[in-house]
Amino acid sequence: MSELGHEANGTITTKVPARLDRLPWSRWHWMIVIGLGTVWILDGLEVTVVGNIASRLSEDGSGLSITDAQVTGIAAALYVAGACSGALFFGWLTDRYGRKKLFLITLAVYLAATALTAVSFSAWWFFLFRFLTGFGIGGEYAAINSAIDELIPSRYRGRVDLIINGSFWLGAMGGALLSVLALNTDIFPKDIGWRLTFGLGVVLGLVILLVRRHVPESPRWMFIHGRSEEAEKLVDDVEREVERETGERLPEPAGSITIKQRHSVGFVTIGRTLFRSYPKRAVLGLSLFVGQAFLYNAITFGFGSILVKFFDVPSGTTGYFFTVIAFGNFLGPLLLGRLFDTWGRRPMIAGTYVLSGLLLYVTAWMFGNGWLTAITMTACWCVVLFFASAGASSAYLTVSEIFPMETRAMAIAFFYAIGTAAGGISGPLIFAGLTESGVVGDTVLAFCIGATLMVLAGVVAVFFAVDAERKSLEDIATPLSAQAAATTPADASSADASSTPPPTGSASPR
Incomplete structure (x- = not known):
């Protein structure tokens, strides 16, 4: 089925994108989802476990000389810093050296760092490997x-x-329940239980690694980086596998794309592409990430202290409330995800952001008037986060599909790092004093800040969101290598792809 045209200057014409996009859903796609998508469960497990076992780590007999404030403050900040720096570092390497190499390396970094966290014997060791755990997880997001x-x-x-990004909350549910079990001294000694929670993360990661070894390199990355024959052979194999599974002949692919092969893209070209060629899309990405980051910190930062201080919930049972909220978070992407492909990106992104912000305003108003209990407050949060989680997941989807192929991983890394820094560093600085003061009005203000930024991000999406539903990635954002092929004479040796603004419409004639 493969058709591949070559020219002496490294310019090729390929149907690989069209061939991948016209495939029906198959076992091969399930293998990709399981091998790559389950890492978000690990991230959710990591973040939740550490927050819930903080009190145990600071107790005498835990085997670690560390305070509760150091776990929730220094260690949490280092995890965030690691995630941000890991996303940027591995994001650049992912665009340069390929998706598969990096998603194997980043998982290996996570596994090693988590295993070494489990054997922590001092605070500095714990801090170091929390940073490196975040470093690996941040790299995972881009790759x-x-x-x-x-x-x-x-x-x-x-x-x-959306569903894959939303699976973070399955890990959060598991982490909340696991922490309840691990903190039960009738089952595990104080110095063992918390170590086993990290050990479980290692076991899950090893299982994922076994599956991930079979996930192939992206054919889209391969044909741009001088490995077009491998890309064609890979797609040939997948097509034969799908035809055997379905018992039907695949239809002819609709269209081709001509690109000028290249091996790397510099930081200057990446920055110029993101902010000069696609300024509206850059504003959209920043708005979506910052909005969802602040909303989640407005609600979840100090979650336990809100329940304890305002509703007299015993501190040992807050994990059950968090499990309920995490389940609501997962249901959002699961049930609303299909609408992003049918109703479209613009109405669904804008709608989930604005609606979740408005619902949070209503929750803040009822909380301020003293009309809520621990149960009804949790119910309100579940409704807010049902929509907010779908919106937050769509932020990752948006930045991963609206920029050219050669900058994709770096774009994801950049916007993830900005959003994570805003939510994990700026957010706590703002919301810590508000939610922990014990003053109802301060907590209401925290909610309203998060709600306002979410609504504003939704408004930005109304004007700047890209109608990317059911479109090829190459049609949404023309690859820099395709721009180079279109503007470079056949006998030229090179071209600066960023010198020509991206055309609108299809990446190639249909």
Whole structure:
């Protein structure tokens, strides 16, 4: 089925993108989802476990000389700093050296760092490997999101991406329940239980690694980086596998793309592409990430202290409330994800952001008037986060599909790092004093800040969101290598792809 045209200057014409996008859903796609998507469960497990076992780590007999404030403050900040720096570092390497190499390396970094966290014997050791755990997880976001979007057919891309990103909350549920078990001294000694929680993360990561070894390199990355024959052979194999599974002949691919092969893209070209060629899309990405980051900190930062201080909930049972909220978070992307592919990106992104912000305003108003109990407050949060989680997941989907192929992983890394820094550093600085003061009005203000930024991000999406549903990635953002092929004479040796603004419409004639 493969058709490949070569020219002496490294310019090729290929149907690989169209061939991938016209594939029906198959076992091969499930293998990709399981091998790549389950890392978000690990992230949710990591974040939740540490927050819930902080009190145990600071107790005498835990085997670690550390305070509760150091766990929730220094260690949490270092994890965030590691995630931000890991996303940027591995994001650049992912665009340069390929998706598969990096999603194997980043998982290996996570596994090693988590295992070494479990054997911590002093505070500095714990801090160091929390940073390195975040470093690996941050790299996962860039490598995995770019690989998923490039391997999943266009008509399924939105829902699959949302559900995978939303699976973070399955890990959060598991982490909350696991921490309840681990903190039970009738089952595990004080110095063992918390170590086993990190050990479980290692076991899950090893299982994922076994599956991930079989996930292929992105053919889209391969044909741009001088490995076009490998890309064609890979797609040939997948097509034969799908035809055997379905018992039907695949239709002819609709269209081709001509690109000038290249091996790397510099930081200057990446920055110029993001902010000069696509300024509205850059504003959109920043708005979505910062909005969702502040909303989640407005609600979840000091979650336990809100329940304890305002509703007299025993501190040992807050994990059960968090499990309920985490389940609501997962249901949002699961049930609304399909609409991002059918109703469209613009109405769903804008709608989930604005609606979740408005619902949080209502929750803040009822809380301020003293009309809520611990149960009804949790119910309100579940409704808010049902929509907010779908919106937050769509932020990752958006930045992974609206920029050119050669900058995809770095774009994901950049916007993830900005959003994570805003939520994990600026957010706590703002909300810590508000939610922990014990004053109802301060907590209401925290809610309103998060709600306002979410609504504003939704308004930005109304004007700047890209109608990317059911479209090929190459049609949404023309690859820099395709721009170079279109503007470079056949006998030229090189071209600066960033010198020509990206055309609108299809990446190639249909």
